[in-house]
Amino acid sequence: MNYVKDLETKANYSMTKKIISDALSAPEIDRESRTTVGKITSDDPRVVCKNVNVYYGENRAINDLSLEIGNHEVISFIGPSGCGKSTFLRTLNRMNDTIVSCRVSGEIKIDGKNIYDRDLDVVPLRAMVGMVFQKPNPFPKSIYDNVAYGPRIHGLAADKRELDAIVEESLKKAGLWDEVKDRLNDLGTGLSGGQQQRLCIARTIAVNPEIILMDEPCSALDPIATAKIEQLIAELSERFTIVIVTHSMQQAARVSQRTAYFHIGHLIEVGRTNDIFTNPKHPLTEDYITGRFG
Amino acid sequence: MNNTPLKHTNEPGKPSTFDVVQKSLAKRRAAEHRFRFYGIAGIVLALAFLLVLFVNIFGKGYTxxxxxxxxxxxxxxxxxxxxxxxxxxxxxxxxxxxxxxxxxxxxxxxxxxxxxxxxxxxxxxxxxxxxxxxxxxxxxxxxxxxxxxxxxxxxxxxxxxxxxxxxxxxxxxxxxxxxxxxxxxxxxxxxxxxxxxxxxxxxxxGDSREPELAGIRGALTGSLLTLLGTFLLSFPIGVATAVYLEEFAPVNKWTDFIEINVNNLAAVPSIVFGLLGLAMFINFFGLPRSTPIVGCLVLTLMTLPTIIIAGRASLKSVPPSIREAALGIGASKLQTIFDHVLPLAIPGMLTGAIIGMARALGETAPLLMIGMVAFIVDIPGGFSDPSTVLPVQIYLWADSPERAFVEKTSAAIMVLLVFLIAMNGLAVYLRKLYERRW
Structure with a gap:
């Protein structure tokens, strides 16, 4: 009996010893290292980025970034201001094209197609990769027209009845229908900030995109409106792939499965949200998570 | 100010910020009052001049x-x-x-x-x-x-x-x-x-050599035709140019060159446009002289830079978030501009156009060069009939020796002023009508 116990104790001891020695011998990552730590690949990739560089004139805003974004996954980009997370987000549907001095090199493939291909038209790309902006920006038109605009220009509805159905469904998905169903002809700009942002989300999903990019969608909203949007993101993630840029680490922790940490133009660390927040590998990530800077 | 020792100081011996600010307050208020006084004085002066002008013109013209x-x-x-x-x-x-x-x-x-x-x-x-x-x-x-x-x-x-x-x-x-x-x-x-x-x-x-028979109808019709033509030509061309330069033109030296030239054209004396019209439209293209068609072509050249500059400014003032919103759901550039940017910019463009029109309405010099200063009795029936315009009619009457033309001149100025006020009123009304919040 004693012998057995002794064996167990020994086994426990040796296991503990192994774990400790592993932890101790795991190579400590150099603070100055800018190589991405963690698993950048995905088992079911939708978006594949390889060696992406983004320049504003002479200034390099994104350095050699490689990342895969999985199907129906919510991935959040975190990092201090000016770290390039919004810039990278906007390369995914080529919104950076509107900035004259902006140049992108490397490869971004969505469903195997390079979106920076010379022949590719941005119109179908942006219809497939929708975007919600930091500041709610409804058109100064009626609530109905705000949502109906996308389906109208893309010809997604054959007649008025279908269009009505799309508008209703999109507003329902965005959790706004009950609040606005009686005043669809009111100006979209007359809604409250949170409602405006949900209207913008409704407008985005009315086009039925595959991927939704969200650029700090809650930064201009109060906590209650933020909670609603976060709940909405959770619901939407069943149907869409969502990439969200956020300044709030709590938000990243709440809504996303994966998290990517950016630092001054470099993707420092990617991993499961839980791992990133409980066990960051890179010292910079750890500093940011623990609030030492950022 | 009182000289009692200061109570709340973080550092002994140093006055508190509150007291320092309190001391400077009188000076600040005086500056504010002074500025307000200058403003009111300026307005009063302008109104006084306007009153003198109106009293003078109405006093002479009502008869x-x-x-x-x-x-x-x-x-x-x-x-x-x-x-x-x-x-x-x-x-x-x-x-x-x-x-x-x-x-x-x-x-x-x-x-x-x-x-x-x-x-x-x-x-x-x-x-x-x-x-x-x-x-x-x-x-x-x-x-x-x-x-x-x-x-x-x-x-x-x-x-x-x-x-x-x-x-x-x-x-x-x-x-x-x-x-x-x-x-x-x-x-x-x-x-x-x-x-x-x-x-x-x-x-x-229409006009007459006999003051008791002279009327404004000919000049008024001429002005209406000329302005109508000017608006129909200059507004679409001006808006199209502004949209192209602001939204589509590549950013390079050529665009800069065009922009500088548009700005320069806005400052060119109007008589130069008159000479250009005389040389080009009448001598080269052989259009009939003294007619509203040539008049409106010349005034279009003159008004275009104003409309382009105003148009570009109002396109610039459309917030980029609206463009991003439209582009973000896959609208093409043209759709973004025509569905969202232009409707928001149109009030500003219209205001600019109407201010340009008001300037064209009062323009005399270029029309002298293209023969709209001729003595024309008949009321023009179309764009190719010889005619004159209100400011030229005022000039003609002011230049006539008969005493009775003095009152006619003043009355013509009244008609011109009514016209101008109506146009500026229209500009304000349109701006209010189309103004939207975002």
Whole structure:
């Protein structure tokens, strides 16, 4: 009996010893290292980025970034201001094209197609990769027209009845229908900030995109409106792939499965949200998570 | 300020911020009051000038809408009107109506026999009176052979005398109405045959050498046609140019070059555009001179830079978030611009265009060069009819020697001002109508 116990104790001891020695011998990552730590690949990739560089004139805003974004996954980009997370987000549907001095090199493939291909038209790309902006920006038109605009220009509805159905469904998905169903002809700009942002989300999903990019969608909203949007993101993630840029680490922790940490133009660390927040590998990530800077 | 020791100081011996601010307050308030005073003074000064201008113009001009008329009993004598007895309209329109007036006047003053007296007497009546009689007869042939009491316009000198602009006490050689005529007039007044009446002539007739027959209608129609053409040409071209330069043009040296030139064109003196129009539209393309079509082409050249600059400014003021929103759901560039950017920019563009139009309305110099300064009696019926415009009409009348044109000039200025105020009012109204929040 004693012998057995002794064996167990020994086994426990040796296991503990192994774990400790592993932890101790795991190579400590150099603070100055800018190589991405963690698993950048995905088992079911939708978006594949390889060696992406983004320049504003002479200034390099994104350095050699490689990342895969999985199907129906919510991935959040975190990092201090000016770290390039919004810039990278906007390369995914080529919104950076509107900035004259902006140049992108490397490869971004969505469903195997390079979106920076010379022949590719941005119109179908942006219809497939929708975007919600930091500041709610409804058109100064009626609530109905705000949502109906996308389906109208893309010809997604054959007649008025279908269009009505799309508008209703999109507003329902965005959790706004009950609040606005009686005043669809009111100006979209007359809604409250949170409602405006949900209207913008409704407008985005009315086009039925595959991927939704969200650029700090809650930064201009109060906590209650933020909670609603976060709940909405959770619901939407069943149907869409969502990439969200956020300044709030709590938000990243709440809504996303994966998290990517950016630092001054470099993707420092990617991993499961839980791992990133409980066990960051890179010292910079750890500093940011623990609030030492950022 | 009190000199008591300061209570709340973080550092002993140093005054608290509150007290420091309190001390500087009087100076700040004085500066504020001073600034407010300058502003109010400026406004009062501007209003005073405006008042002087209006009082002056209205004071001189309101009499233009009133015309002295003489009541004559005209016998529409068949022997004069239709000497051959043909009883046709042709004969009636060619008849000598002046003779009827002369006969009527002679009936009133049977003692007038000498040539000189007759000339003095007949000169009381406007040369346009016979046209009025002819119009009456052609309108109602039943008048022939009957006697009718008719109000006819008097000559401009008599009109001016009646409006109090001729000094009866002055030496005879210094006034346009001689003693004999004064005598006639006094007798006519005694018989209640002379009266100041409202006259629509000013609004219904074209220009004339005779002030009592001159009207603004020709110039007004000319101005309307010219401005309409200018707007139809310059607004679409201006908006299209602004949209291209602002939204589509690549950012390079050529675009900069074009932008500099557009800005320079806005500052080019308008007479230069007139010379350009003369050389290009009239001499090279052979368009008819003195016509609204050439006028509006020249004014379009002049107005375009203003509209382009205003258009670009209002396109720039559309928040980029609206563009991003449209682009973000896959609208093409053209769809973004036409569905979202342009509707938001249109109020500003319209305001710019109307300010440009108001400037074009008041423009005289370039139109002198293309012959719109010609003396034109007929009211223009289209873009290729010779015509003149309001400011040129003002210039022409101000330049005329007859005293009676002074009031016409002021009245024409009033019409121009009404036109301008209406256009600026329209600009404000349109801006309010299309203004949207975002």
């Amino acid at each position: 233009a809408f009133v015309q002295t008329q003489i009541r004559l009993d005209i016998y529409f004598e068949r022997a004069v009107l239709d000497p051959d007895g043909t009883d046709t309209e042709d004969a009636l329109s060619k008849a000598d109506y002046t003779l009827l007036i002369k006969k009527s006047l002679s009936g009133l003053f049977p003692e007038v026999n000498s040539r000189r007296d007759k000339r003095n007497l007949y000169a009381l009546i406007s040369s346009g009176a016979s046209y009025k009689l002819r119009a009456l007869v052609l309108n109602d042939a039943g008048l022939v052979g009957k006697t009718s009491s008719v109000w006819l316009p008097v000559n401009d000198d008599i009109d001016i005398l009646f409006k109090g602009h001729i000094d009866r006490e002055a030496k005879q050689s210094d006034r346009r109405v001689n003693d004999r005529q004064l005598d006639f007039i006094d007798r006519l007044v005694a018989e209640n045959r002379l009266e100041k009446q409202f006259s629509s002539t000013f609004f219904t007739d």
